[in-house]
Amino acid sequence: MTGGFTELWVYLAADPLSHLTLTLVAYLGALRLYERAGRAPWLNPVLIAVAVISLALVALETPYQTYFDGAQFVHFLLGPATVALAVPLYRQVARLRRAAGAIAVSLVAGSATAVVTALGVVHLFGAGEAVLASIAPKSVTAPVAMGIAEQLGGLPSLTAVLVILTGILGAIVGPPLLDAVRVRSAAARGLALGTASHGIGTARAFQDGEIAGAFAGIAMGLNALATAALLPMLWLWWRG
Amino acid sequence: MLTAITGLLVFQLAGEVVVTTAGLPVPGPVCGMALLFTALVVRGGVPAHLGALADGLLANLSLLFVPAGVGLLLHLPVIARDGAGVSVGLVVSTAAAIVVTGVAMDRLNRPRRGVR
Numbered sequence: 001m002t003g004g005f006t007e008l009w010v011y012l013a014a015d016p017l018s019h020l021t022l023t024l025v026a027y028l029g030a031l032r033l034y035e036r037a038g039r040a041p042w043l044n045p046v047l048i049a050v051a052v053i054s055l056a057l058v059a060l061e062t063p064y065q066t067y068f069d070g071a072q073f074v075h076f077l078l079g080p081a082t083v084a085l086a087v088p089l090y091r092q093v094a095r096l097r098r099a100a101g102a103i104a105v106s107l108v109a110g111s112a113t114a115v116v117t118a119l120g121v122v123h124l125f126g127a128g129e130a131v132l133a134s135i136a137p138k139s140v141t142a143p144v145a146m147g148i149a150e151q152l153g154g155l156p157s158l159t160a161v162l163v164i165l166t167g168i169l170g171a172i173v174g175p176p177l178l179d180a181v182r183v184r185s186a187a188a189r190g191l192a193l194g195t196a197s198h199g200i201g202t203a204r205a206f207q208d209g210e211i212a213g214a215f216a217g218i219a220m221g222l223n224a225l226a227t228a229a230l231l232p233m234l235w236l237w238w239r240g
Numbered sequence: 241m242l243t244a245i246t247g248l249l250v251f252q253l254a255g256e257v258v259v260t261t262a263g264l265p266v267p268g269p270v271c272g273m274a275l276l277f278t279a280l281v282v283r284g285g286v287p288a289h290l291g292a293l294a295d296g297l298l299a300n301l302s303l304l305f306v307p308a309g310v311g312l313l314l315h316l317p318v319i320a321r322d323g324a325g326v327s328v329g330l331v332v333s334t335a336a337a338i339v340v341t342g343v344a345m346d347r348l349n350r351p352r353r354g355v356r
Contacts (some may be wrong), residue, residue, distance in 0.1 A: 125325025
C-alpha cells in the first residue's frame with residue numbers, strides 16, 4: 001500500500017500536470033482570498049500565489065526546473081498576451097491620441113524619476129557599480145531591462161529579480177498611493193502603474209477596467225523604449 | 241477561438257522575425273503587438289473572436305507572471321548582500337515613479353471645457 005503511494009508520488013512529482021495544476025489552483029485560491037477581502041492591496045494574488053507555491057516547493061524539496069517544466073505552459077502565454085494588448089489599445093485609440101502630449105510628458109517624468117531615485121538611494125547605501133547598473137532599469141519589462149543592465153555592466157539575473165519585485169511592489173502600493181494623492185482618472189492611474197511596474201502593474205490596471213489597462217499597456221511599451229534610449233546617456237553623466 | 245489563438249501566435253512570430261532580422265532593442269511580442277495594432281487599424285475593427293480571446297487573456301494577465309515570480313526563490317540570495325539598500329531603493333523609487341507619473345498625467349490630461 002505504502003509502496004503504491006510512493007510510486008504514485010514519484011510519478012506525480014515528475015509530471016508537468018501536477019505543477020501546472022498547482023500553479024492554477026494556487027492562483028485561483030489567492031484570487032478568491034483577494035476578492036473576499038475586498039481587494040486588500042497586500043493580498044495581491046501574484047504575491048500570495050508565488051509565496052504559497054514557493055513554500056510548497058521548499059517543503060517538498062522540488063527543484064525550480066521541475067516546477068517550471070509544468071508551469072511553462074502558463075509562462076508561455078505571456079507572449080500571446082502581450083500581442084493581445086493591441087486589442088484594448090486599438091479600442092482606446094481615440095482616447096490615447098487625445099492624450100498623446102500628456103502621455104509623453106508624464107511618461108518621461110516618471111521614467112526619469114524611477115531611474116534617478118533608484119540610483120540615488122542605492123548609491124547612498126554604498127552599493128557597488130554592478131548593483132547600480134542592475135537596479136537602474138528595474139521599472140522596464142524584464143527582457144528589455146536585462147538587455148539594458150548588461151549594456152551598462154550590471155548583472156542581468158539580478159535585474160530579472162528586481163524587475164519582478166518592482167512589479168509586485170507597484171501593484172500593491174500603487175493604487176493606495178494614487179488614492180492618497182487624489183489621482184482618480186483611469187488614464188492617469190493606468191499610466192502610472194504601467195510606467196513604474198511594467199506588465200505586473202498593467203495586469204493590476206486591467207482589474208480596474210479597459211481604460212486603465214490600455215494606458216498601462218502603452219506606458220509599459222513606451223517606457224521600455226524611453227529607458228533603452230535615455231538610460232545609457234544618463235549613466236554616462238552619472239559616472240562622469 | 242482557434243483562429244484567434246493562431247492569429248496571436250502568427251503576429252508574435254512575425255514580431256520575433258522582425259526584431260531578430262532588424263536587430264531592434266524590443267522583445268518580439270512587443271513588436272508583434274505593434275504589428276497587430278497596425279493590422280487592426282488597416283482592417284478598421286477587431287474580429288469578435290479575437291476580441292473575446294484578448295479580453296480573456298488580459299483579464300487573467302496576473303496569473304501569467306506567477307511562474308516567473310516563483311523563480312525569485314532561486315535568486316533571492318543574490319540581493320542578500322546589498323539587501324537593505326536595494327529594498328529601500330525599490331520601495332522609494334517605485335512609489336516616487338507612480339506618484340510623479342500619476343500626478344503629472346492627472347494635471348496635464350484634464351478634459352478641456354466643452355469637450356466630452
